[in-house]
Amino acid sequence: MKFDTAYSLNLDEKLSIYDVRELNFDETAAYDSDKDHFLCPNDACRAAFEAGNTLSTFNAKNVNYRRTPHFKNKSGTRHIDGCRYASNHKGAAGESDDDREDHFPSEFVLTRRTYPRKMPLAGAEGQPPQDLPEIPTTRTNASVSPSDATPDKTSVFAHPVECYVSNIDDKDKLKAMPLKIGEHTATYWAFFKKIEYLQDNKGLIYWGRIKAIKDYTNSFRIDFEKKVWLDKKPYSVNVYLSKKLIDNYRKRKAFLEQIKAAASSDQPLYCFFYGVTPELKQVPSKKNPEQTFGVFSANIENLDHLIIREAPGLG
Template sequence: MKFDTAYSLSLDDKLSIYDVRDLNFDETADFDSDQDSFLCPNDQCRAAFDASNALSTFNAKNVNYLRTPHFKNKTSTRHIDGCRYASTHKTASGESDDEREDNFPSEWVLARRQYVRKPPLAGTEGDIPKAPAKASSLRVTASPGNPDSTPDKTSVFAHPVECFVSNIDDKDKLKSMPLKIGEHTATYWTYFKKIEYLQDNKGLIYWGKIKAIKDYTSSFRIDFEKKVWLDKKPYSVNVYLSKKLIDNYRKRKAFLEQIKAAVDSERALYCFFYGVTPELQQVPSKKNPEQTFGVFSANIENLDHLIIREAPGLE
């Protein structure tokens, strides 16, 4: 059985698998999921066992992934009777149903979640608690009154993107699941807008197949395959990632590893981004600087809100 939330022993808090990935690549965070222990998110179940009753992670440290990240039970993991995280069945191949993200957050919080490592109790430094007896204080609030509910908020862009990508074959589901961003709520289907239709509305999550990534050594430009039609004319679309943006990014190493691999990749890659809407600009021609041509372009402002990935099934 797969699930996307677990209790982190080192942070004394419940984390989604996307929080764990975010922390693993964050160069400003003192965190390594391999050195942590993840326990059942059900408070009553977790309290019934000691800290050795841990879960395992899947795709917690891969920069690029195709199969949905998740926590899962080890063969030795135990649960109390009635815990919904107990393994009840496996697929014919012996693997859990890890091809689809089923935990849809109803809100994507644009402000990055702060993970505060809590100090040990006096006189217990170096000791590992044997059984967390009560629910930890949550920075991402779960549904009230349900001790094992999955938090319905996320601050990690990869989570709603994975929900969209892995459920692309179920349009009815995407059209029924709500997503709140800022003060606005729409369905997942409405919020994710193909790049060629970016003129339909602003403030959406735009996505499209990448035609090419231009590597300028310290900056990059992502060109999209599809064009935008305006006044019966096609215009190219691109987004620009500046040197300053990349140099100041807290996950700089992981990002550079990913985008440099993408530059040389022959596989179909897609780009998702939020926070800017490409606008029609007149750009000087390289061959004749006195002439200009139109292109829809935007400077990305936050790399936390941009993803480059494979996405089988989108087109």
């Protein structure tokens, strides 16, 4: 069984698997999910067992997405009777182990979540700190409280993108699931806009297949395959990532590793971004600087809101 929320023993807080990925790559946070202990998010279930009754993670530390990240039960993980996270619990949310993300956040929060550490880090051997309060071991059949459910909001851009990509073959579902960003509310299907239709509406999540990634050593330009048609003329589309933006990014190492690998990859890759809408600009020609040509372009303002990834099924 897979699910995307668990209790972090080191942080004394419930985290989504996307939060865990954020922490692993954040150079400003001393965190390593391999040294954390993840327990059942059901408060009553967690209280019924010792701290060693842990879950495992999948795709928590891989810079590139391979399959939908998640938490899962180990072979020896125990749960109280009726816990929705038990592997044999019938009708459990997210019970399938396929590559589909079933937990759709209803709001993408633009302010990044912070993770204040409330407990000391686990030791080098990955053992829980010795001064942790005892967890009651009396088994109960307490029901799951609403707070145990997957959070309705996320500040991690990868989460709504994964929902869209992994469910692309179920348009009815995407058209039924609501998503709020800022003051704008729409369905997942309406919020994700193909790059060639960027003129239809502003303030959406734009995406498209990458034609090329230009590596300027300290900055990058992402060119899209599809063109935008305006006044019966086709215009190229690109987004630019400045040196200053990248240098100040808290996940700089992971991002550079990912984009450099993407620039040399033969696999079909897609770029998703939010926060800017490419506009038609006149750019000087390299061959003749006195001449210009039109291109739809935008400078990315927040790397937290940009993803480059494989996206099987998008075509």
